[in-house]
Amino acid sequence: MVTKLQAHRVVIHIDFDYFFAQVEERERPAIKDKAVVVCVYSGRGEDSGAVSTANYIARKYGVKSGMPIVFAKKKLKNVEAVFLPVNHARYDMVSQEMMNMIRTYAYAFEQVGVDEAYLDVSKRVDGSYEKARHLATEIKKEIFAKEKITCSIGIGPNKLVAKIAAGRKKPNGLTVVRPEEVQQFVSDLPVRELMGVGRKTEKKLRELGIKTIGQLAACNIGRLVGVFGNTLGNYFHNASLGIDETPVEQRGRAKSISRIVTLKQNTRDPAVMLKEIKNLAEDVHSSILEQGLSFKSVSIVAVMDDLTTLSRSKTFQNPTESLEKVQRTAKELLELLLKRETDRSVRRVGIRMSDFFEEKGQKQLADFSGN
DNA sequence: GTATGCTTTCGGC
């Protein structure tokens, strides 16, 4: 039998520090010493909406992502603070510049969202964690020199460990975890550090007496599968041991595109909702066509007054590009949803399209039409 | 039974 000596991988995870707020700071030096809170305003009332990101000064006072804006204002009531609306177009531009710099360092590159990336640098550093540390320092230097943005970096033998490592020292941190240190490194950390463990899963695990990753590792795998199902149970078991074989690879195009808005006021009037949904549909539809795609599935979403989310969806027999078909389908789906929902009123509505197909002739058509 | 497809919900950032 032929055996191949498999050297350990060396994976880098890069996380841009408090990204949206840092971009705002960079562009308005005057706010740098203040609490900066980047907000998603919902358009109902002065301060309705949620916090997207805050700088570390604001965090010191307990401001967190996802928190209602009014809550953040209370926390910062005796502090010099700046509240700004999100400017996604701006952050996307900065992100792209940064990602294009970073990707040149790696044999394999994977962007995650707007502010995170994985690099497989095994070849580049010849399996050496010392070289990887040096490389990471260089990357940080170049990013700061060219973009004036700091980031936190984690290095490990796989994506799981690299990501957790990046989160250990923030902002502007660098954490290296060598293969032989993995067990020791993860075992005392709270399970919350694992990707896929949020508030709900954390609670479920706590009810099983599991608080740390080490305790998770000690838990019988059958028990985990019993509680979380096959996929998640096995994932948790492997993750608790710092095992993750998933490759660093470029992500393809999005599998769904959606838009959602908060209504001016809660309503049960289908006409009001449909008007909004039709607008959103136009938006999503044009974005899909711009990418030369057709689609097969449409779903609508309603967030009720108690913040529970309901959805209805429909998949066509064949892919289509028709906006009219989307809007007609959305209307049917909305009626279907409201028929079953008699007491609560609706706070937010949205639309989501998925099941994309490449439209082969699209490019030429676009050229002829002058687009 | 297993594979596959569709709908709805969950959870992370």
Next chain:
DNA sequence: TTACGGCCGAAAGCATAC
């Protein structure tokens, strides 16, 4: 405790096909 965005991917749950 307050009051509450806008996305995304993927799992769960169920139905149908072979």
